[in-house]
Amino acid sequence: MYDCQHMVDTVRGSSLDHLLQTRLDDHEKRSVLRSLRTIDSGIGPRVLVDGRSVVQLCSNDYLGLAAHPAVTRAAADAALEYGAGAGSARLIVGTAAPHTALEHELATLKQTEAALVLSSGYHANTGVLPVLAGADDVVFSDELNHASLIDGCRLSRAAVRVYRHADAEHLDRLLHDAAGFRRRLIVTETVFGMDGDLAPLADLVLVARRHDAWIVVDEAHATGVFGRHGGGLVSELGLTESVDVQIGTLSKALGALGGYVAGSRTLVDWAINSARTFIYTTALPPPTVAAARAAIAVLAAEPERRERLWSHATRLRRRLTEIGYRLGPSRSPILPVLIGDAETAVRLSDALLARGVLVPAIRPPTVPEGTARLRVAPMATHTTDDLATAIDAFAAARETIHLP
Numbered sequence: 001m002y003d004c005q006h007m008v009d010t011v012r013g014s015s016l017d018h019l020l021q022t023r024l025d026d027h028e029k030r031s032v033l034r035s036l037r038t039i040d041s042g043i044g045p046r047v048l049v050d051g052r053s054v055v056q057l058c059s060n061d062y063l064g065l066a067a068h069p070a071v072t073r074a075a076a077d078a079a080l081e082y083g084a085g086a087g088s089a090r091l092i093v094g095t096a097a098p099h100t101a102l103e104h105e106l107a108t109l110k111q112t113e114a115a116l117v118l119s120s121g122y123h124a125n126t127g128v129l130p131v132l133a134g135a136d137d138v139v140f141s142d143e144l145n146h147a148s149l150i151d152g153c154r155l156s157r158a159a160v161r162v163y164r165h166a167d168a169e170h171l172d173r174l175l176h177d178a179a180g181f182r183r184r185l186i187v188t189e190t191v192f193g194m195d196g197d198l199a200p201l202a203d204l205v206l207v208a209r210r211h212d213a214w215i216v217v218d219e220a221h222a223t224g225v226f227g228r229h230g231g232g233l234v235s236e237l238g239l240t241e242s243v244d245v246q247i248g249t250l251s252k253a254l255g256a257l258g259g260y261v262a263g264s265r266t267l268v269d270w271a272i273n274s275a276r277t278f279i280y281t282t283a284l285p286p287p288t289v290a291a292a293r294a295a296i297a298v299l300a301a302e303p304e305r306r307e308r309l310w311s312h313a314t315r316l317r318r319r320l321t322e323i324g325y326r327l328g329p330s331r332s333p334i335l336p337v338l339i340g341d342a343e344t345a346v347r348l349s350d351a352l353l354a355r356g357v358l359v360p361a362i363r364p365p366t367v368p369e370g371t372a373r374l375r376v377a378p379m380a381t382h383t384t385d386d387l388a389t390a391i392d393a394f395a396a397a398r399e400t401i402h403l404p
């Protein structure tokens with residue numbers, strides 16, 4: 001009896017594996033196969049890969065706060081005081097003093113009435129959009145929005161209209177043509193994570209007003225990098241009053257983990273009562289929350305980190321262009337080196353790693369077909385030597401792989 005069941009399981013298992021292997025082979029053929037690379041060190045401007053120290057230009061730890069002594073100290077202290085985990089969901093017994101304090105600090109940073117912390121930026125987007133829109137509503141989404149925004153739109157069950165990237169006129173036309181819906185929601189990143197360009201926020205706000213639509217922005221790549229004290233692009237442009245909902249993450253420039261939504265007290269109360277990705281998951285561990293709080297304090301105390309990040313980005317942009325690389329129209333420290341086909345992007349990335357520089361290829365479906373790239377993201381903590389190593393490697397790699 002046991003043997004028979006075992007045989008059935010083996011056959012079923014192998015046919016599943018066969019199917020999945022066929023898919024993996026297809027990914028490999030198209031140069032879009034993904035695999036994990038283990039780093040033998042913490043995140044920083046240099047990391048250990050296969051025992052070798054290489055310059056890393058691909059993280060979202062823009063300001064180097066993941067390893068900032070005040071941030072790691074805060075996490076360690078909180079672990080000793082509150083433990084390693086939160087013990088339950090936020091609404092049960094998972095809300096510790098650091099969670100509440102962080103929410104006050106985020107509201108201050110974002111200049112909003114209130115803020116709510118969730119487990120990640122992904123949880124924030126997939127949890128908050130469904131509490132704002134439903135089956136009778138329509139969401140207008142930028143065509144280059146992050147997967148978590150796309151998934152949030154899908155989970156909301158609202159109709160979705162995709163407008164051309166950063167094109168307020170196209171959005172205006174789509175809104176004009178979308179009659180018969182109960183509510184209209186515009187959803188966009190403020191700094192686009194794979195392109196580094198900016199949403200035309202002031203224009204989007206005008207369009208939203210014209211059509212009585214709400215506007216929800218994802219400040220994942222803007223927080224810590226733009227605005228006074230790193231408050232984000234909304235704050236830098238003075239549009240806090242005009243944007244209904246600000247979502248973001250603690251896992252990029254803030255160097256920790258977690259997501260948040262910031263806006264009115266009513267919005268936050270409603271999210272607490274209805275966002276499934278908030279209600280039905282364990283609260284963030286207190287050490288992580290403490291790390292994010294310390295990182296917010298560093299944003300205000302060490303503005304020179306932001307300056308250094310911007311100056312590194314300016315230098316890299318100029319030098320990579322001089323060497324002959326084509327960069328996208330970025331207006332942030334995210335620099336997309338556009339290659340086109342996935343196979344060439346992978347070869348360039350391999351050639352760079354051979355020269356001690358880590359920048360993985362970004363391929364479809366993360367970016368549209370035919371727009372594979374190397375997403376170069378400097379950190380404030382890179383040294384001038386690190387940048388020189390990277391620039392030399394880019395120059396040499398270009399020759400090795402015979403880029404046109």
Ligand SMILES: Cc1ncc(COP(=O)(O)O)c(C=O)c1O
Pocket residue numbers: 120121122123125146148189193218220221249250251257258259
């Ligand atoms: C624009 C955007 N939103 C949300 C997220 C998700 O954030 P997190 O990593 O905190 O889940 C990302 C992460 O890549 C992102 O780029």
